[in-house]
Amino acid sequence: MKIISFDARHGTMKLVPEDVDDLWVLYNVIRPDDIVHARTTREVKREEEGARPGEGKRVSMHLGLKVNKVSFQVENDRLRVGGFIIEAPEKYGLLGSHHTINVDLNQDLTLIKEEWPKYDIERIRRATQDRGPPIIVVALDDDEGAVAILRQHGVSIQGEIRARLPGKLEPDKREGAVNQYYAALLRVLEEVWRRNDGLIAIVGPGFWKESFASYMRDRRAEMSGSISTIGLVSSGGAAGVEEALRSGVLSKIALRSRIIAETELVDRVMARLGSQRGDVSYGLDAVEKAISFGAVEELLVLDRFLRESGDEERRRVEDRMREAEGMGGKVSIISSEHEAGRKLMGLGGIAALLRFRVE
8 A cells, every 4th residue: 555645634645555455454444424535437428419318428537425335346356435426527517426436456545534543544554564475375185275365354265176086095096186186276376376476385284285395396396486384284275274374384474464463363362261361351342341441452343343333333333442542452453354353253343352350
């Protein structure tokens, strides 16, 4: 993310999203009643002579919207911001009409808020930092393999391959089937690697990870330099990717990855719950009580919980977030697009690590 300017006094930030993770950040920062200015296209009536009645043409223009809906389409990595037009070229008579802006990469937009919470500013600030190359994970065993990319907002599975191997009593057939399995997995990996130029982690049980790494080095020497770690997990496929994320296998090559940090935070919550130490709260009512005592060390809020709450509940949550920050607590927004986020959803979408026990 590139911040072009920020006027804290007037709540105005002009910025440029540079990759898909930046769009995800904006998805979680832009909220109803914010104002967004950007260049977009809009169909307007043709006024020139000879135009048929009602005939329209699409025109590029700069619009300002008062936001009422924000959506992120994971399948095509598209951010859409909908709202009512409050600023437009006067000749088109568009004020008050509804419009949706498709936010494109490398296109500047201006976001205006009545008040910029510290956690929103921090989230955008993190997005301006160099996150390093993406991490591509291959997880395989004798049943299935998967290739995934770790994005800042979650795990994106790029392809899954079933092994379909004969039994060990048919060694000739099995060797040929293993090679076919590896070849199919390598095709997916190569396509993802060439598109993203990332670091590669190969994980799996037993000899499978080393065996595939050796196969890859023999056939795609130019890719082998991108192998950053070969780690042990108990299964392949999407489950193996999630296990690698939880177990810390990827930590050495993902020190800056937000998804790793979020997983570790939620794991700390779960560990404290399991040990019954009492220095953790979850659910809005219990967390509110902990905040009122000044006990919150770190507050975890699910992005989906913030987005999908009604206006009154969302204001209540945001007030508690500001209150926790005012008492020296840290606020972390957790993505709902990976396993740790789903665990937090099971706790009501909000939890807190506490400085001391609250009865």
